[in-house]
Amino acid sequence: MSEDLKREAGKAALSFVKPGMRLGIGTGSTAEAFIRELAPKVKAGLEIIGVPTSERTRALCEELSVPLTTLEETPQLDLTIDGADELDGRLNLIKGGGGALLREKIVAQASKSMIVIADQSKVVEVLGAYPLPIEVNRFGLTATRNAIDALASSLNLSGEITLRETDAGKLFETDGGHLIVDASFGRIPQPQALAVALNTIAGVVENGLFCALADKAIIAAASGVQIME
Ligand code: 5RP
Numbered sequence: 030m031s032e033d034l035k036r037e038a039g040k041a042a043l044s045f046v047k048p049g050m051r052l053g054i055g056t057g058s059t060a061e062a063f064i065r066e067l068a069p070k071v072k073a074g075l076e077i078i079g080v081p082t083s084e085r086t087r088a089l090c091e092e093l094s095v096p097l098t099t100l101e102e103t104p105q106l107d108l109t110i111d112g113a114d115e116l117d118g119r120l121n122l123i124k125g126g127g128g129a130l131l132r133e134k135i136v137a138q139a140s141k142s143m144i145v146i147a148d149q150s151k152v153v154e155v156l157g158a159y160p161l162p163i164e165v166n167r168f169g170l171t172a173t174r175n176a177i178d179a180l181a182s183s184l185n186l187s188g189e190i191t192l193r194e195t196d197a198g199k200l201f202e203t204d205g206g207h208l209i210v211d212a213s214f215g216r217i218p219q220p221q222a223l224a225v226a227l228n229t230i231a232g233v234v235e236n237g238l239f240c241a242l243a244d245k246a247i248i249a250a251a252s253g254v255q256i257m258e
Contacts, residue, residue, distance in 0.1 A: 031148075032062070038146035038249040039063035042110045045144055045245075048076050051103050053136035054090060055111025056083040056129035059146050063110055068093035080106060082136045083129040084204050100139060109140040113147050114237070115159045116246055120145070120257065121220045125162030125237030128193070128203050134235055134242070143243045149250040152257075156220050160211035162193070162237040163227060164203055173232030174210060180226055181214065188213040207234050 039062035046052065046067065054064060064086070071077065071094070078098050081087040090097050100106075111133055115123040122145060124130050137143045165173050174190055181187060193201040193209040201209055217223055217238070224238035246257040 034148045034249040034251075035059045035062035036066065037254055038148065038247050039066040041247045041249070041254045042144055042146050043067060043070060045108060045110075046070075046075070046077060050077045050107040051098075051105065052077050052079045053106045053109030053111070053140045053143075054079045054081050054086055054095070055109065056086050056133060057112040057127040059112035060086065060110065061089055063146055064089055064093060064095060068095050071095055078103065080136055082111065082133045083127070085127070085129070100136065104139060106136065106140040107142070109137045109143045110146060111137065111143065113145045113151060113239075115151055115153050115156050116145055116147060116243070117153055117156050117220075118257070120243040120246060121156055122239035122243060123156050123159050123161055123237050124239050125164070125209065126159070128162070128201060128209055130162055130237045131164050131203060131205055131207070131235045134239060137239065137242045142245075145243045145246040147246060147248055149248055152248060155216050155218055156238070157214045157217035160191075160213040161217065163210050163212055164205070164207045164234040164236070165210055166232045166234055167208055169232050170208065173230060176230045176232065177210065177212065177227065180230065181212065184219075184223060184226065186214045186217065186223070188215055205234070
């Protein structure tokens with residue numbers, strides 16, 4: 030997505046931010062565009078308090094003087110604004126491309142409402158072209174990967190399950206100290222069922238399927254911004 034579209038989506042999301050709101054603040058380049066739109070409004074007097082969904086987002090908010098709290102201090106949030114890797118027409122999402130899915134899901138679940146900001150290319154008919162990020166415990170990694178594989182086969186899903194690495198070839202570690210495997214299933218016709226089933230595997234910490242969490246999506250395209258709900 031071009032920087033312009035990210036900015037348009039971020040700007041449109043601002044209209045849903047009201048004074049006094051407790052905001053969940055997402056992770057990724059689109060969420061960052063939103064933070065860069067939010068910061069001047071805060072500077073101009075908009076009173077909000079944010080809970081960041083990653084250390085990366087925390088650092089940017091601190092740099093731009095967006096006031097932050099923790100989910101411990103503020104366990105109920107009004108609105109979360111976050112990006113997504115894919116979304117379908119029912120607002121099921123794949124998230125976790127940036128590796129923040131666990132905190133993102135905890136924050137979204139603690140919010141009365143969630144708005145997704147994305148560009149048109151992320152809207153799909155059926156989720157799954159984007160590899161599904163699954164956060165896993167380091168202990169028993171191979172057993173967990175095998176269990177994910179077996180579960181996928183039982184649901185007639187197949188595809189490569191790869192352990193995420195950084196560009197420097199090191200294991201990617203989440204803010205929670207876990208690892209991520211990316212499952213290239215291709216098509217996930219029943220995301221809710223897969224999300225529930227994946228989380229029955231003990232080594233799975235959380236999966237990147239966000240079902241029944243988003244209320245709206247702000248979709249930016251060259252032709253303008255549209256709201257899906
Ligand atoms: C991070 C995420 C991001 O929201 C998702 O990867 C989209 O990122 P971007 O806006 O950079 O495309 O889920 O864990």
